[in-house]
Amino acid sequence: MHSYDYIIIGQGISGTVLSWQLVQAGQRVLVYDDGRPGTASRTAAGIINPVSGRRFELAWLYDIIYPEAERCYRAMEKELGITCFHERDIWSVWPSAQMQEAFEREVSAQPAGYMFRPAAPRYEGLLHQPHGAGIIKGANVQLNHLLPAWRAWLQHRGLLREERFDISVLEMKEGSVQYKDASARAVIFCEGVESPANPYFTGLRFLPNKGEVLLVEIPGLNATDIIKKSITLVPQNGHTWWAGATFSWDYADALPGAAARASLENSLQQLLRIPYTVKDHIAAVRPSGMDRRPFVGMHPRFPQLGIFNGMGSKGCSLAPWAAGQFCRYLLQGEPLRPEIDIKRYFNALR
Template identity: 40%
Template sequence: METQEPVDYIIVGQGLAGTLLAHFLLLENQQVRVIDFPLPGRTTGIAAGIVNPVTGRRIAKSWRFEELTAFAKQTYREIEAMLGIEIWHDRQIVRALHNNFEESEWLRRSAFPDFAAYMGDEPDMRSFEGKIHPAHAWGELFQCAQVALPELIESYREHFVQQSIFFEEIFDYQQVGFENGRVGYGQWLAKKIIFCEGAKAVENPSFNKLPFIVTKGELLLVRIPGADFDKILKHHLFLVPLKNDLYWAGSTSRFEFDDMFPTESVREWLIGELEKTLSVPFEVVAHHAGVRPTVADLRPFLGLHPTHPELGIFNGLGTKGASLGPFFAKQMSDFLVGKGILDADVDIARFEQPQKPGGHFFKLNHPD
């Protein structure tokens, strides 16, 4: 242990969570090391990055939308300026309403004061004319965005590499050691190791008792020559404009799956949904799968291990990493450097059950 280099934080995983946490810790002048290996199932590199004020069939308002989105936009803009990239795109969403019930629900919701600023019922559909199949009616969502998450983590990885703080390797949980309130791993002796492994956290012996309910998602990247859609379309699936003629088309959400790879049957299903949506030809360019770190109570996981506070977690961004990520990465960073506390509804302490024999909801399996 004597030869180990002292550092402040080791971050395991460089998806959206690990990248944003490192971003804020570095702004606090902390010494950070980032370990990541591109494992199957990782999600940030294939996500659409949609930021949506109102989601789902029930047309529900996204949790803490205003404050989370304002902070997210500000953070992504700062990262854009720092790395010289473009990642935040303001984009409206037009949503097909497939029957009378969906239409009347839409009109009913959009009359609520909380929803009125985000919902409209007369979208300008000019860029879609003659290129998509009709729907019963259309609604429009305002104040939405698309965040180029793959570009964000790729550019940030290059930045970490240039700073010599990035290490491409699989983290081996068995190599963790504890010494005088610090934690040793490989060549480092850190104040803390913070795990940001996305859905792979279910294999982490220290945090795998947390109630993850991970979901597999598959999508296609398609070329639609000359489509020139200026908004995100939600018809039989989401079609998100990327660049030139390239579009993100997806996705699925499955709780039960055998592996983390793309499957032929889902590819066929996605193509079928695209054919129901588009009336012009398209070409499939790629097919990807990822596993979302979704959780039982739909709130992120932030905090420290109950018996080994040298270990922490920032995870559970679920289906909404693009909007949740920046705000809670900053909250986790502030908490770690002693500048703030964690909100009770995201702190993993919410799962502790010390009154039960045996202690905590999640147990430490590392040898002391």
Template identity: 30%
Template sequence: MKDVDYIIVGCGLASISFCEELRANNKTFIVFDDDSQQSSIVAAGLYNPVILKRFSEVWMAKEQLALALPLYAKIENELNIKVDYKLRILRRFTSIEEQNKWFTASDKPSLEPYLSLQLIKNNNSEIDAPYGFGEVLHAGRLDTEMLITSYKNLLREANCLEEQSFIYDNIQFNNESIVYENVKAKQIVFAEGFGIKQNPYFSTIPLTGSKGEILVIKAPDLKIDYAIKSSVFIIPLGNDLYNVGSTYNNLDKTNRPTALAKEELTSKLKTFIKCDFKVVNHIAGVRPTVKDRRPLVGRHPKHNNIYVLNGLGTRGVMIAPYVAGKLFRFIEKGEKLDDAINIKRFE
């Protein structure tokens, strides 16, 4: 029997962030993961403090970035990997009116640190942008696939990873502890992403799920080292490769790429990219989205040592370290969970 402080189910951005809280506080744990959830792996990985459709601030952006960037730097240093790439994000303007809205938004105290006041003219003949761009500051891209793959290697080396499906019916409650197969734990945290819809302990939480699809294209003539947000994002990966995304589908809950999404993304891309490109990969995953666009964090209403860490939606790179810290302090120190993230808001 292995005796640990925590069992964690899932190994995406939320789980990794919570593992880092446990490691920093000398807590023992074991992670169960079966690779069934793909949203963190297939994510474009952008972290961006501005909602570029409406020129408004992302919820708790300053606080989230202050925690996320040092955490990823720490992991990079420990694992000797590169996952955090500082990246200019340029918002393509489609009219003079959009330019004016950008500069009006930049006067707001909450947005002033993130929106450049300089209008950037387009000088790339392969891009159609007659009204130029606005630049988002303090943004970047996290290589989520590299992060998760490398972190799993760390867990394997520490004998902290069980690569198997978690069987909910095998949980046994024993006084103040939980026994699962050959593991005895004080607490269990479910960080399964959309997979939590199959979890009988949290199947009723209002996780809607939104399927997203991304293309990887090769465009040798494009030659940009910055991301562009227009009707779709295009994000440089190096070697003339770019991510193009993403779609939003609230009905399809599978991880299978679709021809319809591929057509949507390529059609939108062609509205502002003039050069030829070739699609070299097409990936899909279901994001754990919530109707009020806030995370789902908290304790099971009947079982005091079962918790959920979920609902990170489309901004998991920024949100994960923030909510992981909130949950850890709630469990270990009795700190009150913010009403905005507490699952009790839906009771």
């Protein structure tokens, strides 16, 4: 029998930063991840954008969340010997005069904020930008660097099991759990869109939504900015760009579809004045909650079972901060922030 403090189910961005922070706090973790393709973390571009919507509203708790995210990713880069966190300008192309006005209003309202009028035009002749563009100070996390590097770190130490965790085999003990040859104080589920089917957490109000993305070659566009209009372009290697994403609550499956492809291509044509070639079309489902806040905490009747999920469309910015909250709750008994605490659903969890 092998003994751990926590067994973590899932190594998307949630399971990654939670297991990392638990290890930093001296805890023994065992991570299960089946490595399936098409998960949210294996599809996302990892954009961190401080503002959203037509009014460029500042994201929830952004001033607290962003520094924690930066600290966490920088520390992981150092430990793992990788580069994965990049501060980037988001070149925000205004699709209409109203958006231009909204941007100008916000720049004036927050003079030392995250939004700036550009000192000089960019991408002239390359993009359709009749209403102009502004700069938003953002970032992006290269999940395709971070997740494999953390996986390799765990693997090297025998702390990763590359298999499906079967909840029907989990045995509950007094104050602990046992799963096959492993025992632990608790299991924490970071299963992404699988959690709504977890029999212990069906009471949480998930509202998953599907996103589709194109990977495109744009030979005439070589830049380090994120470029955003009705579609967002994130630089990958060379002239390859991540171009996404759609957003749909109404979907039959998690596969790439023709309607989304047409919509993405239409948005690309409205942005680009130069040729592009589609190299791939991918899709995944975002594990979102109805109240758009993470699900964090231990089950009220089974305190050996926890959940860390519901990151929605902001996993890269929210997960490090929420993992910090969870670690302090687990290890020092500090209360969780009520907006993320699953206590808000306790009457629905049995």
